[in-house]
Amino acid sequence: MQNQQTNDDLAQELEIFRTAAKRFVSAEILPHYAQWESDGIVPREIWRQLGAQGLLAVDIPEAYGGFGSNFSFSMVVLEALMQANCCALGTSVTVHSDIVAHYLLNQGTEEQKQRYLPGMVSGDCIGAVAMTEPGTGSDLQAVQTTAKRDGDEYVINGAKTFITNGQHADVVIVVAKTNLDVAGAKGITLFLVDAATEGFSRGRNLEKIGMHASDTSELFFTDVRVPATAILGKLDQGFGLLMDELKRERLALAIGAVASAEGVLEETVSYTKERKVFGASLSSLQNTRFKLAEVATDIRIHRAFVEECKTAFLNNALDVPSASMAKVSCTEMQGRVADTCLQLFGGYGFMREYGVSRAYTDARVQRIYGGTSEIMKELISRDLLA
Ligand SMILES: Cc1cc2nc3c(=O)[nH]c(=O)nc-3n(C[C@H](O)[C@H](O)[C@H](O)COP(=O)(O)OP(=O)(O)OC[C@H]3O[C@@H](n4cnc5c(N)ncnc54)[C@H](O)[C@@H]3O)c2cc1C
Numbered sequence: 001m002q003n004q005q006t007n008d009d010l011a012q013e014l015e016i017f018r019t020a021a022k023r024f025v026s027a028e029i030l031p032h033y034a035q036w037e038s039d040g041i042v043p044r045e046i047w048r049q050l051g052a053q054g055l056l057a058v059d060i061p062e063a064y065g066g067f068g069s070n071f072s073f074s075m076v077v078l079e080a081l082m083q084a085n086c087c088a089l090g091t092s093v094t095v096h097s098d099i100v101a102h103y104l105l106n107q108g109t110e111e112q113k114q115r116y117l118p119g120m121v122s123g124d125c126i127g128a129v130a131m132t133e134p135g136t137g138s139d140l141q142a143v144q145t146t147a148k149r150d151g152d153e154y155v156i157n158g159a160k161t162f163i164t165n166g167q168h169a170d171v172v173i174v175v176a177k178t179n180l181d182v183a184g185a186k187g188i189t190l191f192l193v194d195a196a197t198e199g200f201s202r203g204r205n206l207e208k209i210g211m212h213a214s215d216t217s218e219l220f221f222t223d224v225r226v227p228a229t230a231i232l233g234k235l236d237q238g239f240g241l242l243m244d245e246l247k248r249e250r251l252a253l254a255i256g257a258v259a260s261a262e263g264v265l266e267e268t269v270s271y272t273k274e275r276k277v278f279g280a281s282l283s284s285l286q287n288t289r290f291k292l293a294e295v296a297t298d299i300r301i302h303r304a305f306v307e308e309c310k311t312a313f314l315n316n317a318l319d320v321p322s323a324s325m326a327k328v329s330c331t332e333m334q335g336r337v338a339d340t341c342l343q344l345f346g347g348y349g350f351m352r353e354y355g356v357s358r359a360y361t362d363a364r365v366q367r368i369y370g371g372t373s374e375i376m377k378e379l380i381s382r383d384l385l386a
Pocket residue numbers: 095129130131132135136137138139161162163164165208211216365368369370371372373374375378
């Protein structure tokens with residue numbers, strides 16, 4: 001009885017939080033979003049506004065400035081952005097809140113947590129994670145960036161690319177090789193690098209086919225000196241740490257994909273009711289009704305699966321194959337839904353002023369970052385055949 005009461009209270013709190021998050025997105029983000037898309041970046045101030053509204057890193061404990069809520073609350077923020085077709089900002093926020101903040105929380109020393117987390121919650125300190133390099137993405141063990149010990153310091157040299165929040169970032173988690181004499185996975189370490197450190201520089205904000213409002217950059221490290229205390233987690237054990245944290249990242253991507261598809265469907269249902277073809281509404285055609293029915297079914301099945309995965313994650317029981325299945329299946333579904341819905345808009349679907357065109361281009365990269373669909377299938381099949 002008491003458990004039921006607690007669950008009901010939690011569900012109610014989640015809904016109140018969802019309403020507040022959606023209201024903020026409608027009032028403070030949507031009116032400016034087209035401008036940010038054309039700027040290729042959101043203004044720095046929006047991060048502080050998100051922080052002031054309690055929408056960043058919400059599941060960080062109060063001891064570090066957060067609200068001590070759980071993963072479901074953080075997903076409410078992501079869902080509010082994705083359902084409103086603000087996928088680029090959703091991605092930037094999830095990298096900051098659901099990836100970088102949690103690497104720090106789970107792997108950081110007390111000093112590191114105190115130093116960065118309060119600013120991440122308030123939006124004064126923006127986080128990025130730099131794994132990918134020009135020469136390697138899927139094969140993380142092949143990174144070429146090095147960090148060499150010199151007295152009490154490490155000297156980092158290398159280049160990263162495609163880094164989300166690369167232009168805005170104040171702190172970057174950098175994946176570097178610290179031991180060149182052992183096989184890839186055994187000699188990798190993560191470092192916390194402040195953007196103000198000498199030798200750190202940003203390349204241009206990369207031009208993409210979608211996700212325009214999210215800044216994506218090359219980052220360069222030229223004799224960047226950091227103290228040994230900048231190591232996140234343990235020396236030479238960064239690869240295992242990355243693998244531990246990837247489940248959360250992949251589940252968040254899956255949940256964001258479902259939310260985006262839900263938003264696109266809603267917009268498409270409205271459009272097909274209004275649009276007239278051959279003297280009747282587009283929604284009266286059987287093809288339209290069947291396509292909408294297929295899309296709604298596809299989304300519903302994936303929603304059920306991510307809810308199952310979310311419950312498992314909250315109970316510390318989400319396994320790698322399930323997180324991989326969620327990531328590959330939900331992001332592929334998002335792509336299918338965006339494509340089917342765009343077709344129902346006809347020529348208008350191809351016009352930038354219609355949201356469905358943005359949903360379509362934004363959806364494409366979801367199958368690439370956070371581990372490509374092919375890598376997800378590798379992980380799933382490896383488990384099946386073990
Ligand atoms: C908009 C955007 C934002 C990004 N944000 C970040 C970020 O914040 N931080 C970060 O570190 N990275 C980020 N990335 C990089 C992203 O994670 C990589 O692009 C991705 O992991 C793929 O790596 P790659 O581009 O080097 O492709 P490659 O690894 O070169 O892959 C090329 C092709 O080969 C396939 N392939 C590779 N290995 C295998 C295999 N073993 N079996 C079968 N097929 C395989 C791939 O699936 C793909 O189809 C971002 C990328 C984009 C586009």
